[in-house]
Each structure stands twice: as C-alpha cells, then as structure tokens.
Amino acid sequence: xxxxxxxxxxxxxxxxxxxxxxxxxxxxxxxxxxxxxxxxxxxxxxxxxxxxxxxxxxxxxxxxxxxxxxxxxxxxxxxxxxxxxxxxxxxxxxxxxxxxxxxxxxxxxxxxxxxxxxxxxxxxxxxxxxxxxxxxxxxxxxxxxxxxxxxxxxxxxxxxxxxxxxxxxxxxxxxxxxxxxxxxxxxxxxxxxxxxxxxxxxxxxxxxxxxxxxxxxxxxxxxxxxxxxxxxxxxxxxxxxxxxxxxxxxxxxxxxxxxxxxxxxxxxxxxxxxxx
Amino acid sequence: xxxxxxxxxxxxxxxxxxxxxxxxxxxxxxxxxxxxxxxxxxxxxxxxxxxxxxxxxxxxxxxxxxxxxxxxxxxxxxxxxxxxxxxxxxxxxxxxxxxxxxxxxxxxxxxxxxxxxxxxxxxxxxxxxxxxxxxxxxxxxxxxxxxxxxxxxxxxxxxxxxxxxxxxxxxxxxxxxxxxxxxxxxxxxxxxxxxxxxxxxxxxxxxxxxxxxxxxxxxxxxxxxxxxxxxxxxxxxxxxxxxxxxxxxxxxxxxxxxxxxxxxxxxxxxxxxxxxxxxxxxxxxxxxxxxxxxxxxxxxxxxxxxxxxxxxxxxxxxxxxxxxxxxxxxxxxxxxxxxxxxxxxxxxxxxxxxxxxxxxxxxxxxxxxxxxxxxxxxxxxxxxxxxxxxx
Numbered sequence: 247x248x249x250x251x252x253x254x255x256x257x258x259x260x261x262x263x264x265x266x267x268x269x270x271x272x273x274x275x276x277x278x279x280x281x282x283x284x285x286x287x288x289x290x291x292x293x294x295x296x297x298x299x300x301x302x303x304x305x306x307x308x309x310x311x312x313x314x315x316x317x318x319x320x321x322x323x324x325x326x327x328x329x330x331x332x333x334x335x336x337x338x339x340x341x342x343x344x345x346x347x348x349x350x351x352x353x354x355x356x357x358x359x360x361x362x363x364x365x366x367x368x369x370x371x372x373x374x375x376x377x378x379x380x381x382x383x384x385x386x387x388x389x390x391x392x393x394x395x396x397x398x399x400x401x402x403x404x405x406x407x408x409x410x411x412x413x414x415x416x417x418x419x420x421x422x423x424x425x426x427x428x429x430x431x432x433x434x435x436x437x438x439x440x441x442x443x444x445x446x447x448x449x450x451x452x453x454x455x456x457x458x459x460x461x462x463x464x465x466x467x468x469x470x471x472x473x474x475x476x477x478x479x480x481x482x483x484x485x486x487x488x489x490x491x492x493x494x495x496x497x498x499x500x501x502x503x504x505x506x507x508x509x510x511x512x513x514x515x516x517x518x519x520x521x522x
Numbered sequence: 523x524x525x526x527x528x529x530x531x532x533x534x535x536x537x538x539x540x541x542x543x544x545x546x547x548x549x550x551x552x553x554x555x556x557x558x559x560x561x562x563x564x565x566x567x568x569x570x571x572x573x574x575x576x577x578x579x580x581x582x583x584x585x586x587x588x589x590x591x592x593x594x595x596x597x598x599x600x601x602x603x604x605x606x607x608x609x610x611x612x613x614x615x616x617x618x619x620x621x622x623x624x625x626x627x628x629x630x631x632x633x634x635x636x637x638x639x640x641x642x643x644x645x646x647x648x649x650x651x652x653x654x655x656x657x658x659x660x661x662x663x664x665x666x667x668x669x670x671x672x673x674x675x676x677x678x679x680x681x682x683x684x685x686x687x688x689x690x691x692x693x694x695x696x697x698x699x700x701x702x703x704x705x706x707x708x709x710x711x712x713x714x715x716x717x718x719x720x721x722x723x724x725x726x727x728x729x730x731x732x733x734x735x736x737x738x739x740x741x742x743x744x745x746x747x748x749x750x751x752x753x754x755x756x757x758x759x760x761x762x763x764x765x766x767x768x769x770x771x772x773x774x775x776x777x778x779x780x781x782x783x784x785x786x787x788x789x790x791x792x793x794x795x796x797x798x799x800x801x802x803x804x805x806x807x808x809x810x811x812x813x814x815x816x817x818x819x820x821x822x823x824x825x826x827x828x829x830x831x832x833x834x835x836x837x838x839x840x841x842x843x844x845x846x847x848x849x850x851x852x853x854x855x856x857x858x859x860x861x862x863x864x865x866x867x868x869x870x871x872x873x874x875x876x877x878x879x880x881x882x883x884x885x886x887x888x889x890x891x892x893x894x895x896x897x898x899x900x901x902x903x904x905x906x907x908x909x910x911x912x913x
C-alpha cells in the first residue's frame with residue numbers, strides 16, 4: 247500500500263524551504279510532480295541515489311522542490327549534464343525533466359542522440375504545447391492552426407509527436423501519458439526508471455494560462471477534458487477506423503525494447519582497452 | 523632509452539611513467555590530463571584538436587576512465603560538467619568554432635563553480651576560418667566569451683612538454699579554486715612532434731578539490747570561507763543539494779536578494795584575486811638587464827626565445843616574458859619589467875589582443891610596440907629579431 251500523499255510530500259519535497267512554488271494554480275506540473283514522487287516511493291530508492299536534472303522553463307523549477315540531488319541546468323542541456331553524471335557514477339538513478347521547447351527545440355539534438363546512445367537515463371517531458379514561462383510563444387509542439395503570442399494569426403508550423411520521435415531515435419522505453427490519466431502516470435514513470443536504457447515519458451499537460459487561454463480552453467478542467475477526449479490507448483487505436491484518429495494521440499507504452507545500454511557496452515570497451 | 527612512436531598504439535603500455543616518447547602537443551596534453559587525474563573526457567571532432575579526443579578514447583578506458591563522443595561541443599562541455607559534479611576530474615578539447623558553442627556551458631560552470639578544463643587549440647578565424655593554420659585570435663574570447671561578470675583562468679602552452687605540464691597545472695588550479703580553466707594551444711604546438719620524457723608519477727603534484735567534512739545537514743555548498751572556495755561534495759555522496767545557473771544563496775537555491783547577489787558575485791572574484799601569486803605564471807629569460815623585452819605566449823613564445831638569443835649574440839640587451847597565464851593578467855610581473863626597460867614588443871598571431879592588456883597597464887612606464895600576423899603563418903624568430911633591431 248502506497249503511503250498517503252501528505253506523508254510523501256514530507257518525505258520527498260523540500261516542503262519547509264522552497265514553497266510556495268512558482269507554478270500557476272491549476273498547472274499540470276503539480277500532478278506530474280505527484281506522480282513522480284509516488285513512482286519513487288514504489289521503487290524504494292534512496293534519496294541520495296536520485297538525481298533530478300532539468301533545463302529552463304516552468305519544468306525547470308521542479309528540481310528545486312524535491313529533496314534529491316537536483317540540478318537546474320542551461321536551456322535544453324539537461325540531458326548532456328545528466329549524461330556526464332551517469333557515466334561518472336553509474337550507480338545513480340539519473341532523471342531529467344524537460345518541457346517541450348526545452349527537449350525538442352533547443353535541446354532537440356541532445357534528445358535524439360541520448361535516445362540513440364541508449365545510456366540509462368530517464369527523460370520526463372512535459373508537453374504543454376507552448377513556451378509558458380516566457381509568455382506563451384509557439385513551441386515545436388504547438389498544434390497547426392493554434393494561436394500563441396508569436397503566432398497570433400495562426401501557427402503555420404506542424405507539431406512534433408515527441409514519443410514517436412523518441413521511438414524513431416531508438417529510445418529503449420517510450421511512453422505517453424496525460425495529466426488527466428494521473429494514476430497511469432505513476433506506473434509509466436516507475437517503468438521508465440526501472441528500464442536499463444534511455445527511457446522517455448511524454449506527458450501531455452495543461453497550460454491553460456498561456457496556451458488554453460488563447461485557444462478556447464481557458465481553464466484547467468476544459469483542458470483536462472480535451473486530454474480525456476483525445477487520448478486513446480494503443481489497443482483502442484487499432485480497433486478504431488483510421489479517419490477517427492486524425493485528432494487523437496496514443497497513450498500508454500509505445501516501445502519497450504531490451505537492448506544493450508551504454509554502461510554495459512563501455513565496461514566491455516574498458517576490458518578490451520586493458521588487454522591491448 | 524627506447525623511443526616509443528605514438529603510431530604504434532597497440533604497443534602502448536598503460537604505464538608511461540619515465541618513458542621517453544615522440545609525441546605531438548595534442549597527445550602530450552592527453553597524457554598530462556591523465557597524469558593530473560582526469561578520468562572523463564567528452565568531445566566532438568574538430569581540427570586541429572581531434573588528436574586529443576582520439577588519444578583519450580583509447581587511453582581513458584585503460585585507466586578505468588570514460589571517454590564519450592558527444593553530438594556537439596555544447597553537449598561535450600555539458601557532459602564534462604556533469605561528470606565533475608559527480609566527483610570525477612573532467613575535460614574537453616576543441617578549436618575556435620567549438621569553443622564558441624561552449625560559451626553557454628562555460629558560464630554555467632562559472633556560476634555553479636564546477637572544476638573542469640577546456641582546451642582550445644586555436645586556428646584561424648572568425649567562423650570556419652583556417653582550420654589547419656595557427657592563430658591566437660581567441661584570447662579575449664577565452665576571457666570574456668561567456669556572458670556576465672565572471673572570473674576565469676586562462677593558460678597557454680608553447681611546447682610539447684608544456685602541453686603535458688600546463689594541463690596538470692590547469693587541473694590543479696581548477697580543482698583548488700572551483701573554476702573552469704581554459705588552456706589555449708594553437709595549431710603549431712598541437713601538431714609539432716618532439717621527444718619528451720614523461721615524468722614519474724611521484725614527481726607530479728596533483729591537487730584534488732576539497733570535499734566537505736561536516737555532516738550533510740550542516741553542509742552549505744556555496745558558503746563563504748577565508749579562501750572564498752567552498753568545499754564541493756560529489757553527487758551521490760549524501761550531501762543532497764541544489765545546483766542552478768541562477769544566482770543562488772549559500773544553500774544553492776535561487777535568490778533575488780541584493781545582499782546575497784553581490785556577496786555571491788564578489789566571492790567569485792575574490793577567490794581568484796586571493797590566489798594571484800600562484801595563478802599568474804610567467805617564464806622569464808634575460809630579464810635582469812634587458813632594455814627591450816618581448817612579451818609572448820603560445821608558439822610565438824618559442825620564436826621569441828630564439829629571437830632574444832639572436833639579439834643577445836648581437837650585443838642587444840633583449841629579454842623575454844613568456845606569459846603562461848594570460849588571465850588573470852600577470853600585471854605585477856609585466857609592470858615591474860616595464861619599469862626597468864626601454865621598450866616592450868608584443869608579437870601575436872592576431873590583430874593585437876594581449877597587447878591591449880599590456881597597454882592597459884602601461885601608465886607611461888615604457889614604449890609598447892605590437893607585431894601582428896594574421897595570415898595563418900607562425901611568426902618566425904627572424905621577424906621578431908628584426909622588430910627588436912628596429913626598436
């Protein structure tokens with residue numbers, strides 16, 4: 247039985263130091279933070295063994311609030327610094343939390359190469375389809391036709407599908423969830439951290455303040471209902487007519503592949519190097 | 523003694539102490555880094571620095587270290603910072619275009635006080651410039667390349683043996699002062715081959731960062747002390763704390779309080795100022811009675827050494843200050859020499875970058891002449907000798 251949330255908050259959050267937080271009321275980030283610490287509790291990891299690294303943006307503030315080894319890095323570079331930490335100390339569980347702009351615009355190259363390399367890192371990507379902290383500018387996941395402060399007439403670019411991008415780039419574990427499906431998030435994050443390779447959990451989250459407000463979803467409930475109505479599980483998706491899927495996205499596990507991770511491979515390289 | 527040719531990689535022994543090797547500057551730099559305790563290298567291919575990566579890629583796994591080739595130079599320095607935060611001495615090496623990309627994370631290393639060494643083997647610039655030709659155009663970028671007020675230590679190398687020894691100094695200063703240290707090499711030093719005897723391990727002084735000795739609940743990762751350098755814990759050692767590129771308080775958490783901001787930034791500068799005596803390294807030749815003093819660094823210092831010898835043989839009282847440390851600029855040494863000489867000449871493979879520093883500290887003490895070459899060719903001893911004659 248998982249402990250009550252109050253107990254977990256006291257155990258894992260820097261509750262007496264760093265609150266109140268900077269996020270807007272109703273922000274999906276809180277749901278994700280909750281799912282994250284519940285997943286850590288299930289995994290029974292020591293706080294000293296966990297690293298949470300973030301980039302810049304609203305998601306970048308999450309590490310401040312948790313009582314682990316925490317980092318707030320440069321914009322888009324969380325995975326590069328996480329790579330160094332993991333290689334230098336493989337016993338640590340190194341997790342990054344990034345936003346959609348952080349992970350797939352400025353950090354897009356690092357993201358696909360981390361996936362290709364299959365180093366044992368976990369990337370939690372909060373996709374709220376907008377640059378929230380800087381004031382609602384269009385991001386790589388802002389939908390075609392949506393409004394933002396840098397596409398006030400209409401967004402004429404097409405959105406990345408982050409989870410599918412991660413699968414194509416070779417990540418060994420890829421999942422997508424939403425803040426509406428909060429109970430599922432716990433399990434997806436837990437599985438991602440357990441996976442001994444590069445793991446991605448894309449989480450569709452609501453930024454009703456910067457995205458919803460300009461796109462007829464100005465309150466969190468409307469946005470959560472949008473996620474509810476547009477998310478389909480993989481099984482549901484295969485049984486639905488293709489025409490009805492054009493505005494839907496898949497949630498659940500998209501890839502779970504067992505392949506050699508970088509640390510295992512590099513230990514072989516060390517053995518070979520010493521023989522020479 | 524057998525000379526080991528570096529081409530015979532498969533015959534390389536893991537222990538090179540005391541062996542005489544025919545090495546190029548880049549290779550000596552890799553060996554020096556390993557001798558200094560470097561066990562992590564992340565890099566991206568670039569001429570004329572790639573040999574450092576190549577040598578690290580087969581040397582580090584031999585000594586239980588880690589080499590990784592990253593997707594670009596931004597990622598390379600990111601990984602280096604991460605490894606250092608986890609307690610492992612780390613470095614990267616690049617050239618001008620890559621060094622430009624590293625400026626962002628160089629600032630992060632300054633702000634978070636993460637020890638690391640960044641080698642920039644200078645080539646002609648700007649932009650892609652002259653990939654296989656030497657230059658010294660990145661001197662002021664090394665000092666001021668990343669945004670914001672920050673201290674940084676910049677060293678330079680002029681020979682294969684200095685590539686080995688100065689990279690060790692770079693690691694030692696980086697660990698001692700918790701700052702990134704930039705080592706400027708250039709294409710001539712990097713690709714020149716010289717025989718060189720690797721010193722025995724016992725004769726090499728290696729400095730490690732100070733780690734906290736208080737219980738974790740008492741640890742303040744950015745708390746001031748007499749040296750201005752707080753002890754640094756490694757991630758995973760039980761001293762959980764927050765690391766951020768935002769201006770932070772003594773606990774490492776973001777702050778916008780004016781008194782905390784000023785104290786933080788001023789401590790960054792104070793810790794380097796406190797160490798001027800050991801950080802500002804120069805080498806002097808025939809300075810005692812010199813009337814004309816050449817101030818040079820990098821491969822140009824080699825030419826200058828020869829030019830000074832030529833001038834002396836002609837009865838001209840010439841001397842040399844070789845700047846090993848470029849920043850913090852060794853002002854006292856230079857000013858003391860300027861007080862006694864009639865003129866200084868600063869030959870550089872750029873339009874005049876260190877000569878600006880020399881002119882800045884010259885308060886009417888002596889005459890300052892610069893000699894610049896920007897055509898991708900090394901300044902020769904004869905050219906400097908002719909300048910000495912002219913003056």
